[in-house]
Amino acid sequence: MITRMPLKTLTAAVLGAMAFNAQAADYEWTFQTSETSGEPQFEMKKAWADNVEQMSDGRISIEILPVNAVVQANQTLQAVQSGILQGHLTDPSYFTGQNPAFGMIGNLVGAWSDPYDFLDYMNNAGGEELYNELVEPYGLHLIGAAATGLESLPSTKPIRSIEDMQGLKLRAPEGMVYNIFEAAGATPVNLPGSEVYTGLEKGVIDAADYTVFATNQAQGLHEFAPYPLYPGFHSLPMVSVSLNKDIWDGLPDDLKAILETSVDQLAYEMVAELKTRDLEAVREARQNPDIEIIDLPAEERVKFRNIAKEEWASWAEKNEITAEFYDSVVGYLENHNLL
Numbered sequence: 001m002i003t004r005m006p007l008k009t010l011t012a013a014v015l016g017a018m019a020f021n022a023q024a025a026d027y028e029w030t031f032q033t034s035e036t037s038g039e040p041q042f043e044m045k046k047a048w049a050d051n052v053e054q055m056s057d058g059r060i061s062i063e064i065l066p067v068n069a070v071v072q073a074n075q076t077l078q079a080v081q082s083g084i085l086q087g088h089l090t091d092p093s094y095f096t097g098q099n100p101a102f103g104m105i106g107n108l109v110g111a112w113s114d115p116y117d118f119l120d121y122m123n124n125a126g127g128e129e130l131y132n133e134l135v136e137p138y139g140l141h142l143i144g145a146a147a148t149g150l151e152s153l154p155s156t157k158p159i160r161s162i163e164d165m166q167g168l169k170l171r172a173p174e175g176m177v178y179n180i181f182e183a184a185g186a187t188p189v190n191l192p193g194s195e196v197y198t199g200l201e202k203g204v205i206d207a208a209d210y211t212v213f214a215t216n217q218a219q220g221l222h223e224f225a226p227y228p229l230y231p232g233f234h235s236l237p238m239v240s241v242s243l244n245k246d247i248w249d250g251l252p253d254d255l256k257a258i259l260e261t262s263v264d265q266l267a268y269e270m271v272a273e274l275k276t277r278d279l280e281a282v283r284e285a286r287q288n289p290d291i292e293i294i295d296l297p298a299e300e301r302v303k304f305r306n307i308a309k310e311e312w313a314s315w316a317e318k319n320e321i322t323a324e325f326y327d328s329v330v331g332y333l334e335n336h337n338l339l
Helices: 007-022 040-055 073-082 100-106 115-124 127-138 176-183 193-202 213-218 245-249 253-286 298-316 320-335
Strands: 027-033 060-065 087-090 140-147 169-171 187-189 238-244
Touching: 027 040, 040 060, 040 213, 040 253, 060 253, 073 087, 073 140, 073 238, 100 127, 100 176, 100 238, 100 298, 100 320, 115 127, 115 140, 115 253, 127 140, 127 238, 127 320, 140 245, 140 253, 176 187, 176 298, 213 253, 238 245, 238 253, 298 320
Parallel strands: 027 060, 027 087, 169 187
Antiparallel strands: 087 238, 140 238
């Protein structure tokens, strides 16, 4: 004989189980990103959090928030240190004002032509260890480095040579990227990413160092900046996936391993997914007669890199860790025939 549970009792039992599951996490954290809600990178970071919860069997629960949800993009370092946030997934260049090494390690402009080379350097050639040497005194620990891909450069004017950058009002965040574009003859404008669209629309800027081609296309930037430079030649920012150091130090080893593995997975999936999106967006853009995609000639790329290399050497003199990073990364690039 089957005894059926009354509906009210069954509902109470289900709700009770749901409440238990909601409280089952041993660790509940909030991470802020540097993207607005709905951007592909933001959705990928939310998927990472879901993956961590699944891999940890529910022991870790992470809420992912968009840029400016709790603090401004350049304030998450202090917010994680103080415990307002438990972690962030962001470009370290935002913290250049705290230490120039953040701008240098976060985005060594002109260095990388392939994001997989960057990830290899960070994972296998000492990059992540150097970053933790930098960030741990600020109360954070780098779980792992990810990357988007080479950024395109949407422009309202055709840029076919470095000479064409002369006087160009170009959105660039503070730090090394700003200085290198200035050295190349542009007039950098420090705008937050959330103002790139209106900046191009209203003529506040002529071009923007912003993000990958597919995201620029999806956000409608090419309507006002119909001369995008692609493939990218300048910027490949790091995505720092970092946690409050006290929390990290208190985690059991198995959860540390889960977090590190999950970030490695995020890093390679993000590169592959954004590359696929870029190729699709490029095909779409090429069907629009109002958009001209410009591939900067090889000799002009060399000119830009030479300008960048001078700036790398200049930044190497700023402090001990920038010098250490310079020697490390230039050694890697030379040993792998990437210079």
